[in-house]
Amino acid sequence: MTDIACSLEQFQRQLQWQPDGLWQSFRHHCLPQLKQKNPKRTDARLAAIINATFELANLKGFHAMTLRQLSEASGLSLGGLYGYFDSKEALAASIHRFIRIQFEQVLLPMIRALPRQQQLQAICRYHLYLSELMQPWFYFAYMEARHQSDTLRREALALSEQVDDELHRSLMQLGQVEQPVIAVGLLKHLLQGWYLRRSHFRKAGVSVDAYTDYLLNRVQLLCHGETSNDPIPQP
Numbered sequence: 001m002t003d004i005a006c007s008l009e010q011f012q013r014q015l016q017w018q019p020d021g022l023w024q025s026f027r028h029h030c031l032p033q034l035k036q037k038n039p040k041r042t043d044a045r046l047a048a049i050i051n052a053t054f055e056l057a058n059l060k061g062f063h064a065m066t067l068r069q070l071s072e073a074s075g076l077s078l079g080g081l082y083g084y085f086d087s088k089e090a091l092a093a094s095i096h097r098f099i100r101i102q103f104e105q106v107l108l109p110m111i112r113a114l115p116r117q118q119q120l121q122a123i124c125r126y127h128l129y130l131s132e133l134m135q136p137w138f139y140f141a142y143m144e145a146r147h148q149s150d151t152l153r154r155e156a157l158a159l160s161e162q163v164d165d166e167l168h169r170s171l172m173q174l175g176q177v178e179q180p181v182i183a184v185g186l187l188k189h190l191l192q193g194w195y196l197r198r199s200h201f202r203k204a205g206v207s208v209d210a211y212t213d214y215l216l217n218r219v220q221l222l223c224h225g226e227t228s229n230d231p232i233p234q235p
Contacts, residue, residue, distance in 0.1 A: 002110065004118050004125070007209050011129040015106070022134075023047050029101050030094040031084065048074040049084060053091060054136040062092065062140070063147040092148055093155075099141055100159045102130060108166070120170035120219065124191065125212055127163070131195040132208040138195040164188060190215050 005011040023043035027034060036042040052073035056065045067088065071081045085091040107130060111122045131138045145156040167184045171177045194201070194211055201211060 002113055004114055004122050005129070006125070008129050008132060008207075011126065012133070014110070017133060026050075026094075026098050030098050034084070045074075045076060045080075046084065049076065049081065049091075050095070051136070053095070054140055057140055057144060061147070062088070062144045089149060089152070092144065092152055095137060096141055096145075096148075096152060096155055096159070099134070099137055100155070102134070103159065103163070106130070111166070111170075116173045120167070120174060121216055123163075123166055123170055124187065124216060124219070127191050128194050128208055128212045128215075131191070132198075135195045135198055142192065142196065160188075163191075187219070 002014065005014050011017075020043070023046050024039070027039070027043060027046060031046075034042060049070065052070055053062070053065070056062070056069060056073055065088070067081060067085075068078055071078045074081065085094070107123070107126050110126060111119050114122050141156060145153055148156070164184050167187055168180055171180055171183060177183055194208060
């Protein structure tokens with residue numbers, strides 16, 4: 001049985017995280033129909049497209065961005081861009097899909113492999129660590145969901161509810177929880193707070209490890225109404 005990763009560094013080792021490997025995984029899961037003679041060049045172009053998307057979305061909003069502007073920002077011709085994504089809807093859908101895949105196929109198996117009493121700690125830690133490694137993805141999905149089509153909004157909501165369900169399940173495994181719906185809502189807000197206000201915390205010298213430890217040290221207070229601030233025992 002794999003031990004729980006109690007730091008971002010340990011999480012990256014368990015995941016065998018390679019930033020360049022992200023694009024290979026994205027291509028495999030979200031664009032399997034792509035025909036490529038040079039996978040490395042394809043992955044480099046995907047990185048340019050997605051990173052430019054995040055930059056333009058932060059600058060003017062994804063809904064206001066045009067594919068022509070994206071082609072200019074990414075360095076691809078408009079025709080070249082259409083070879084990867086034929087619409088903004090397809091582009092946004094691939095980003096949302098990839099985040100869902102990371103949760104379902106990467107995080108959940110790691111969490112479920114742990115003893116039941118460690119699974120709440122794991123979902124909080126691993127969600128925060130993954131959102132640190134993929135901050136632009138999480139930020140984009142949160143900020144732009146309300147501007148997407150009904151289909152994409154439903155998909156985003158489904159993933160959000162899946163996270164809620166996992167938090168609720170993990171909470172209930174620890175015993176009786178006071179106001180579990182409220183407890184889940186508070187936890188969810190704190191998890192989102194890291195990637196939404198990451199620059200604020202970084203300026204204050206707060207690392208994702210420090211943020212995670214602070215959150216977990218107060219899980220009992222938030223969820224069980226206890227007055228102790230003692231940390232949750234580490235495995």
